Amino acid sequence: xxxxxxxxxxxxxxxxxxxxxxxxxxxxxxxxxxxxxxxxxxxxxxxxxxxxxxxxxxxxxxxxxxxxxxxxxxxxxxxxxxxxxxxxxxxxxxxxxxxxxxxxxxxxxxxxxxxxxxxxxxxxxxxxxxxxxxxxxxxxxxxxxxxxxxxxxxxxxxxxxxxxxxxxxxxxxxxxxxxxxxxxxxxxxxxxxxxxxxxxxxxxxxxxxxxxxxxxxxxxxxxxxxxxxxxxxxxxxxxxxxxxxxxxxxxxxxxxxxxxxxxxxxxxxxxxxxxxxxxxxxxxxxxxxxxxxxxxxxxxxxxxxxxxxxxxxxxxxxxxxxxxxxxxxxxxxxxxxxxxxxxxxxxxxxxxxxxxxxxxxxxxxxxxxxxxxxxxxxxxxxxxxxxxxxxxxxxxxxxxxxxxxxxxxxxxxxxxxxxxxxxxxxxxxxxxxxxxxxxxxxxxxxxxx
Numbered sequence: 001x002x003x004x005x006x007x008x009x010x011x012x013x014x015x016x017x018x019x020x021x022x023x024x025x026x027x028x029x030x031x032x033x034x035x036x037x038x039x040x041x042x043x044x045x046x047x048x049x050x051x052x053x054x055x056x057x058x059x060x061x062x063x064x065x066x067x068x069x070x071x072x073x074x075x076x077x078x079x080x081x082x083x084x085x086x087x088x089x090x091x092x093x094x095x096x097x098x099x100x101x102x103x104x105x106x107x108x109x110x111x112x113x114x115x116x117x118x119x120x121x122x123x124x125x126x127x128x129x130x131x132x133x134x135x136x137x138x139x140x141x142x143x144x145x146x147x148x149x150x151x152x153x154x155x156x157x158x159x160x161x162x163x164x165x166x167x168x169x170x171x172x173x174x175x176x177x178x179x180x181x182x183x184x185x186x187x188x189x190x191x192x193x194x195x196x197x198x199x200x201x202x203x204x205x206x207x208x209x210x211x212x213x214x215x216x217x218x219x220x221x222x223x224x225x226x227x228x229x230x231x232x233x234x235x236x237x238x239x240x241x242x243x244x245x246x247x248x249x250x251x252x253x254x255x256x257x258x259x260x261x262x263x264x265x266x267x268x269x270x271x272x273x274x275x276x277x278x279x280x281x282x283x284x285x286x287x288x289x290x291x292x293x294x295x296x297x298x299x300x301x302x303x304x305x306x307x308x309x310x311x312x313x314x315x316x317x318x319x320x321x322x323x324x325x326x327x328x329x330x331x332x333x334x335x336x337x338x339x340x341x342x343x344x345x346x347x348x349x350x351x352x353x354x355x356x357x358x359x360x361x362x363x364x365x366x367x368x369x370x371x372x373x374x375x376x377x378x379x380x381x382x383x384x385x386x387x388x389x390x391x392x393x394x395x396x397x398x399x400x401x402x403x404x405x406x407x408x409x410x411x412x413x414x415x416x417x418x419x420x421x422x423x424x425x426x427x428x429x430x431x432x433x434x435x436x437x438x439x440x441x442x443x444x445x446x447x448x449x
Contacts, residue, residue, distance in 0.1 A: 005034040007107040009128075010066065011121060013041045013081075015056050015283055016302075017114055017138040019197060022062045023190040024136065024162055029183065033110065036065070037102065041072040041081045041120045045220070050254065056281050058197035070102060072120055081120040086127055094127050112136060116158065116175075117147050125154050135175060136162040136185075139302040142172040143366055144336030145374040150178070164190060166305040167340060170362055173370045177377050191310055198289045201282050206291045207274070210247035211240040214284055214298035217253035223326055223334070224319075232319045234267050236297045239318060239348035241271050245295060249276045251284060288313060297348055299323065300334070300341040308345070316348035317341050321399065325440065330405045331373045339369050339400050364388040365400065372405050389413050 008030065012018040018038070024030065044050035053059060054069060063069060075098070076084050086094050099105065109131040113121035116135045125133055135158055142163040155178040163172055165184045172182045213236045219226045233250070240248050250264055261277045268275035278287070284303035287293065288311045296307040299319045307313040320342035327335050343362060364384070371378055371385035389412035393401070398413075407414035 004106060004108045006031075006110060007035045007037060007104055008033040008110045008112060009037045009039055009124070011039045011041060011072070011111070011113045011124060012053065013043045013114065013120075014138065015053060015059065015197070015281075016285075017136070018053065018059070018062050019193045019283070020136055020138045020162075020164060020185060020190065021112065022065050023193045024185045025065050026193065027186045027189040029162060029185065030112070030134075034107070035067045037068050037070055038063075038066040039070045039072050039124070043081050043120070047073055047080070051281055057201040058282070058286070061196040061200045062193070072124075075101065076120075081123075083119065085119050085123040091127060091129065095129075098127060110134070114138065115141075116154065117150055122154065125157070129153070131157070133158045134160055134162060135180070137172070137174060138164065140166060140300075140305065140337035140340055141333060142174045142182075143167065143170055143340060144333060145173050145370040145378060146175055146177060147331070147333040147374075149377055150175075164306075166302065166309055167344065167362060168309065170340075170366065173336075173366065173378070187310055194283070194285045195289060197283060198286045201280075201286050201290075204278075204280065204282065204287070204290050206249050206276055206278065206287065207247045208291050209294045210249045210274075210276070210291060211243075211245040211295040211297060212284070212287060212291070212293035213237065213240065213248060213250045214296065214301045214303055215250065215252040216299055216301055218299065218323070220253075221334070223323060228322075230263055232299065233264055235318055236348070237264060237267050237271065237273070237275070239316070240295060240297060241273055243295065243348075245273070247274045247276075249278060249287070249291065249293070251278045251287065254281050285310070298341075300338040302337070304341055304345050315345050317345040318348040324399050330402055335373060336366060336369060339365065342399070361392075364392065365397065369400055372401060372409060372411070375409055386412060 010021050012021060040053045042050060042052055054063070072081055109128045111125060111128060111131045112134045113124060114136055115121050116125065116133065125131070133154070142161065155175070158175060158178055158180050161172055161175050161180050161182045162185055163182060165187055213233065215233060217229070218224045219229045224232065237248055248268065250261065252261060264277065265275055284301070285306055288307055293313060296304060296313050296315045298304045298317060300317070300323065304315045304317065308315045320338050323334075323338050324342060327338065340362065343365060365388065367381055368385040368388040371381040375382070389406070393413045401413060403413060403415060406412070
C-alpha cells in the first residue's frame with residue numbers, strides 16, 4: 001500500500017517569524033514533504049487596517065520556499081484570529097472543510113506553529129487532531145514558561161521547539177513540561193535570510209551610524225499609559241543625545257499612533273539633533289545591516305538581543321524597571337523577556353553601567369522567575385528556584401521578584417512566619433498601600449525624569 005503524501009503547514013503572523021521559518025528550512029531543520037503551505041495570520045487588533053504580511057517589503061524573497069500561500073483571516077472570516085476557536089463537536093466538519101478548501105485530500109498533515117498556547121495556533125492544532133506539531137519561537141518568550149496549562153491532547157503531539165539562539169547558553173523553558181526538545185535555528189542561516197530581506201527592502205533614507213530607537217507600543221498591552229509610553233520614547237532621544245549622538249532614527253511600532261512621532265520631532269528640534277522617523281514596515285534587523293547603527297536603544301524588544309548577539313552592536317535599555325513593577329499578574333508572559341533584557345542589556349542612563357547578570361548566571365535567574373510564574377506547571381523547578389533565591393536574592397535581583405509572590409509559594413525571601421499576621425491586619429494593609437503608592441510615584445519620577 002503506497003504511503004500517504006505529506007503536507008506541512010507553516011503558520012506565521014510576522015515577517016520576523018516567516019524569516020525564522022525560512023532560515024529553518026534553509027538549514028534542513030524539517031523533513032522532506034510533498035507540499036509546504038505558508039498560512040498567514042494577521043493578528044492585529046484591526047486586521048482590516050493593518051498591512052498584511054505578504055505585502056511587506058522583502059516577503060517576496062521568502063515566498064519561493066513554499067508551494068502556496070494561504071490566509072487564515074480569509075478562512076475564518078468574519079472572525080478574528082485571536083478570538084476564534086472551533087467547538088469540539090464541529091472539529092470533524094471543519095477538518096473536512098479545510099482539507100477540501102486547501103486541497104489537502106487525505107494527506108498526512110504536519111503543523112509548524114508559533115505561540116501554541118493561544119489562538120490562532122491552538123485553534124489550528126485542534127482542527128487537525130491527528131497532526132504532529134512543531135513549535136517555533138521567534139523571540140525571547142521561548143525562554144519563559146508556557147503561559148497557561150496546555151491541553152495534553154495538544155501538548156503530547158509537540159515534537160520539538162525551534163528557536164533562535166538569542167542568549168547563547170540559555171535553555172528555553174517553554175513546553176519542557178511535555179519534555180519537548182529544544183533545537184536552535186542556526187544563526188548564520190537566519191542572518192543570511194535577513195540579508196535577502198535587506199536586499200529586497202527598497203531604498204531606505206536613513207543615516208549610517210546613527211542611534212536607532214525601537215518603539216514597542218506597550219500601551220496597547222495595557223502595561224503603560226499612552227502618556228507614559230510617549231515619555232519613554234522622549235527619554236530614549238534624550239539618552240541618545242546625552243551619549244553624544246547627533247543623528248537619531250526612530251522605528252515606531254506599526255500600530256503606534258502618529259502623534260508620538262510628532263512629539264519626538266518637537267523634542268529633537270529642542271535638542272538640536274537630526275531625527276528620522278521610519279515609516280516603512282521593515283525589520284529592525286534590516287536596519288542593522290543597512291545603517292549599522294552606533295547604538296540600539298529599546299525597552300525589552302527581542303531586537304535588542306539580535307543586535308547584540310547576531311550583529312555585535314552596542315545596545316542600551318530604558319524603562320524595564322518600571323515594567324518589572326507594573327507587569328500584572330506576576331504570571332504575565334512578558335515578565336521573562338523584560339527580565340532577560342534588564343539583566344543582560346546595560347541601561348541607557350549610565351555609560352559605564354554593566355548588566356545586572358552575566359550570561360553564565362542568567363539560567364538560574366530565568367528558572368527561578370519561571371517557577372514563581374508557573375509553579376503548578378513546573379513543580380520540578382522548585383529546588384533550583386530555592387537554591388537561586390537562597391544564594392542570589394539581594395538588592396540587585398529583588399527587582400525580578402515580588403515578596404507577596406514568594407510568600408504565597410513559601411520561597412526564600414518570603415515574609416518571616418512570625419510576621420505573617422501582618423497582611424491580615426486592616427490598618428497595616430492601609431498603611432502599606434499608601435507606602436507602595438508613594439514608592440511607585442518616586443520610581444516613576446526616577447525613571448522618566
